[in-house]
Amino acid sequence: MFRLLLWIGLVGLALASQAQPVPRNARLDSLEARLPQLSRPDTNRVRHLNELVWENRDSNPRRALRLAAEAEALGQRLRYRRGLAKTYILRGIIYATTGRFAEAIADFDRCRRERAALGDWQGVAGAINNIGEVQASQGHYQQAVATYVRALRLEEKYGTPERIAADLANLGVVYYQLGRYAQALRYHRRYLHLPGRTPDAHNDAQAHYLLGQDFARLGPPDSARHHYQQAIAISHAHTDLHTEAQAQLGLGELLVARRDYAAAATALGTALLLATQVDDAATRAGALSAQGRLLLAQRQPAAAQAAFEQAYALGRRIQAREVVRGALQGLSTAHARQGRYAQALRYSEQTAALKDSLLNEASTRQITEMQVRYDTERQAARNRLQAAQLRAQQQLIRRRNTQLIGGLVVAALLAGLAYLLHTRRRLQQRVAFEQERQQLERQRAAAVLEAEENERRRIGSDLHDGIGQLLTAAKLNLHALQQQLGPGRPGHENLLDNALAVVDESFREVRGISHNLMPNALIKRGLAAAVRDFLDKLPSDNGLRVEVQAYGIDATQLPPHAESVLFRVIQELVQNIIKHAQATEVTIQLVQSAAELTVTVEDNGRGFDAQGLEADVGIGLRNVATRMTYLGGRAELDTAPGRGTTVTLEVPLTAPPAPAA
Incomplete structure (x- = not known):
């Protein structure tokens, strides 16, 4: 015994010198500082005490119990049920972690009654679930499963998905105790990775600790070690000494199994130190048993015997039968290695008897599952009966409501008809508005084109009547001057001849511009003659051969405004061909029928990509489209790089009406 205590003391001193200092709890310091300010005995003080x-x-369970006693007394005096329920569940948790299981169950049951009186069924489910956890810790698995199922039924009705998953995680603990580790792993993973779960440091650390236990049984051991270390890191960062002690114990047992004795001694020493600090009797007993197994592995059976004896006494005190069984098994092995075979046999027989008791109780879980299935089926039968009664009532209600529903349907139909009429009226208004807008657009385009044509005529008339007359007078004056000077002056004759030639050239240029602005052929002989006249005046040295074909258009002239617009469009298209197309042949067809006039301008030039035209390059084509819109017609462009261009103009001869002069 002395050697064991000395060894534990040395480990504890080494840990105290190497371990990082426990972080201070700022919230705890704040609450402790504020407590003297809440001296008035009211519900605020009860809540603060809780x-x-x-x-x-975890850090000071004895003080926590003193504070809970004060909160209980004040809550009973004030008849403050909500505060009392909180006090009972908190104190029950402390009792459970310190191995005082009977007192823990009593407090959880008190909490259940207070929550039921308040109508807080989710709180009732939580208290029942805590009772199941205590029963599982004592090894009463049949009772624990029945209690968990009872809590789960309430959670499914009143709780949240997270609380349901937590209950299923508790069932995973039972599966672990029964040796069904794969099922335990599934439940524990489900809790840790629950979508939408609110993170909680204590619960996360517990989940990692449980997963470490599962992987320690199933493998691989590296996964178990990872989860134990995760649990240690989270619980240490949040001063959760109870969970840190459990995780250190699990890690120590894993290291013993892997024969890493030095690291195992450190982990188990830390677990024992933390469990003692928070008065966690169950973890302390487990750490003593684990240290006994470590000493046996190091061939120190006497020291191991002392550790198992302490674990046995502590397990019997807290009624933890799994701990007692492990301690008895360890004592049997320790005595056998010391040659005390009689004592070893006695402890082995006690271990077998206790193990059989646990197995018999565990086997009753199948009966419990059958009972749960029976209850579920019975509830389903009751549900079917209630559903049949409900259907009968619904049929009666449907008969009574038939007239009301019919009236509602008629009202809905009338409302729908009114809505359709309203929608139809709105559509008619929208169509009328669109027609008016299009009419205004046509009038605006007509006004612009008419103003443009009038301006062309005015400028052409001014050039012909004004500048043309002035050039004629200048020519006459030069002829008169030539006659006055007479022959015999060669220098003067050359100058006069040059001046007369310039005046003639200017006169022809002004006459050409005037005719382009106001072609006489268009006015006197119609569109086809004007187009031919315009093409005849094109330069003959550009290598372009132009053919004009007119069908049904010579005999009957078009309306003047249509002739003028089409002539300008054809001019624009021919000028584009000369400038850009590099064509050698152009064919212009004018075909008039009773309903429309079709103009086709086709060249064999290089063509272009109509979609890729830049904004400033396509101005002429946009002008063509605008003028055709004014006439109520349309322009179609067919072109591609390398295969020429064809522009088709279609103008109706009945609409729109000619604009007023």
Whole structure:
């Protein structure tokens, strides 16, 4: 015994010198500082005391119990049920973690009654679930499963998905105790990775600890070690000494199995130190048993015997039968290695008897599952009966409501008809508005084109009547001057001849511009003659051969405004061909029928990509489209790089009406 205590003391001193200092709990310090300010015995002090109980549960469980006693007394005096329920569940958790299982169950049951009186069924489910956890810790698996199922039924009705998953995780603990590790792993993973779960440091650390246990049984061991270390890191960062002690114990047992004895001694020493600090009797007993197994592996059976004896005494005190069984098995092995075979046989027989008791109780879980299935089926039968009664009532209600529904349907139809009429009226208004807008657009385009044509005529008339007359007078004056000077002056004759030639050239240029602005052929002989006249005046040295074909258009002239617009469009298209197409042949067809006039301008030039035209390059084509819109017609462009261009103009001869002069 002395050697074991000395060894534990040395490990504890080494850990105290190497371990990082425990982080201070800022919230606990704040709550402790505020407690003297809440001296008035009211519900605020009860709530504050409960908060202090929770923050002290791991770091100072004895103070937590004193604060809980004060909160209970004040809550009973004030008849403050909600505060009492909180006090009972917090104190029950502390009792459970310190191995005082009977007191824990009593407090959880008190909490259940207070929550039921308040109508808080989710709180009732939580208290029942805590009772199941205590029963599982004692090894009463049949009772624990029945209690968990009872809590789960309430959670499914009143709880949240997260609380349901937590209950299923508790069932995973039972599966672990029964040796069904794969099922336990599935439940524990489901809790840790629950979508939408609110993160909680204590619960996350517990989940990693449980997963470490599962992987320690199933493998691989590296996964178990990872989860144990995760649990240690999270619980240490949040001063959760109870969970840190459990995780250190699990890690130590894993290291013993892997024969890493030095690291195992450190982990188990830390677990024992933390469990003692928070008065966690169950974890302390487990750590003592694990240290006994470590000493046996190091061939120190006497020291191991002392550790198992302490674990046995502690397990019997807290009624933890799994701990007692492990301690008895360890004592049997320790005595056998010391040659005390009689004592070893006695402990082995006690171990077998206790193991059989646990197995018999575990086997009753199948009966419990059958009972649960029976209850489920019975509830389903009751549900079917209630559903049949409900259907009969619904049929009666449907008969009574038939007239009301019919009236509602008629009202809905009338409302729908009114809506359709309203929609139809709105559509008619929209169509009328669109027609008016299009009419205004046509009038605006007509006004612009008419103003443009009038301006052309005015400029042409001014050039012909004004500048043309002036050039004629200048020519006459030069002829008169030539006659006055007479022959015999060669220098003067050359100058006069040059001046007369310039005046003639200017006269022809002004006459050409005037005719382009106001072609006489268009006015006197119609569109086809004007187009031919315009093409005849094109330069003959550009290598372009132009052919004009007119069908049904010579005999009957078009309306003047249509002739003028089409002539300008053809001019624009021919000028584009000369400038850009590099064509050698152009064919212009004018075909008039009773309903429309079709003009086709086709060249054999290089063509172009109509979609890729830049904005400033396509101005002429947009002008063509605008003028055709004014006439109520349309322009179609067919072109591609390398195969020429064809422009087709279609103008109706009945609409739109000619604009007023």
